Amino acid sequence: MIARRSFLVTGAAFAIAPLGVRASVPPRYTLLGSKEQGSLVIGKADGLSSVKLDGKLLSVSSRGAFAFGLEYKQTDPARLVLKFADGETQRADIAPVVRTYDIQRIDGLPEKYVSPPEEIVKRIQRENAMVAAVRKADSDGIGFAEPFLWPAKGIMSGVFGSQRILNGDPKSPHFAVDIAAPEGTPIIAPADGVVVLAEPDFYLTGGTTVLDHGHGVFTSYSHQNELQVKVGDRIAQGLQIGLVGKKGRATGPHLHWGMNWFQVRLDPSRSTAAPAPERL
Template structure:
C-alpha cells in the first residue's frame, strides 16, 4: 500500500510538471510590420529584448515589429515554476516601394491660418494615445475581421508616398476602396479612445484601444456612430466610409499600432480567433 501511495504522488507530480512546462501557442508572423500573439498557462512574465510585455490573467500577450524593424529579437517567457522559455526572431528589412498621388496643395503645405488648428488636433490625438497600454486585458482575443464588407486594397502599408511629385510621409496604414456610406466595422473588440470630427488631415475618424498597447484607427469617415470611452465588439458598426480630411476620394484608411510601432493591418486578418 505504501508503494502504491508513492506511485500516485509521483504521477501527480509529473502531471503538474507537464502543465507548468507546456509550450506556448503563437499566432501571427515575425516580420517587419508584423504582430505576434502568444498564449499559454502559468506564465509569470514575458519580455521582448529589454521591453517587458503585458500578460493578462488568461496568459495572453502581444508584441509587434515596426515597419523599419530589422535584426535579432529575443523573447523570454518566465513560467511560474521558474523555468524560462526562449525564442529567437531574425527580422529582415522589407522593401515597400512607392505610391504617387496628386492631392490639393493645402494638404501638403497648409495655410498659416490652419497651423494652430493642426497643432491642437495633434495634441488631442497624442493625449488620447497616452491611454493606450493602460488596459492590461487582451481585448483583441476575439480575433480579427476586415473593416469593410468588400475588400480591395488601393494603398499598401509602408509605401513611400510621393505627393504631387515630392516625397512625403510614409503610408503607415492600408487604404481600402469604398463607396460613400459603406459600413465600417471594428476589426476586433476595443474601447473608443477618440471619435474625432472634422480634423484637418484625418477628417472624421475613430481611434480604438484593443488592450496591451494594440490600437487601430479609421480615417476619412463620412459619419461616426460611436462615442469616446464606448466599448465595441469585433464587427460592430462604428462609422461610414467617406472622403473627409486629406483624401482624394471615398475610401477607408486603417492604421494599426502596437504602442508606437507601426504595424501592417493586413498581418492581423489571418488571426480569425484565438483558442
C-alpha cells in the same frame, strides 16, 4: 471563400538557441503573426509569470496572451524572455522578415493638404498629439489576441509602408491600409475594443475613431463621413462604428485603416483572418 490564414508558428521556428543549449527544450509558448516588419505578434502561453521584450515587461492577459509590434524597418531581433511560475525561463529571438515597400505617387491633391500653411501645421500637430496620447494606454482588453475582421468591404487601394510622393514631393510612408468603397459603406469593429478617440473633423484624417483592443494594440479609422460611436463605448467585434467617407486629405471615398502597438505603426492587413477585404 478565402482560406483563413494561420500564422501559428511554434516557438521552435523562432528560437535561436544560444550555442545549442536550449535546442532540445520544447517551447511552452506559441507566437501568432506574420513576423514581417510592421507586424503585430501575439504570444500565448500557460503558466507565465512574466514576459520581457528587449528588457521591458509586457503585460500578460489573464488568459496568458501578450502582444508586441515589429517596427516598419526593424532589422534587430525582438528578444523575448518568458518566465514561468514553475521557475523555468525560455528565450526567443524573433528576427523580423524584411519587406520591400512600394512607392506610391499621388498627383492632383489640393496644395493646402500637401504643404499646409503654418496655422494648419499647428492644428495637425495638435491633432496628431491627441492620437498619440490615447495610444499610451496599456489597458486590459483582450480583443487584440484574436484574428481581426476587415473593417469594411471594398477594394484595397493603398498598402502599408509605401513611400508617398504627393504632387511630386516625397512624404512620410503610408502607415495604414486603404479600403476604397463608396461613401456611406458601413465600417465595423474588427475586434472587441473600447472607443478612446472619436473626432468628427480632423484636418488630415476627417472623421477619425481610435479603438483600444488592449495591451497597447489600437486601430484607427480615418476619412469617415459619420461617426456612430463615442469615447468610452465598449464595442464588440463586428459592431458598426461609422461610415466610409472622404473627409480630410482624400482624393476619393475610402477607409484609411491604421494599427498601432503603442506608438509603433503596424500593418493591420497582417492581423486579419483573410488576406484582403471582401468586395462589395
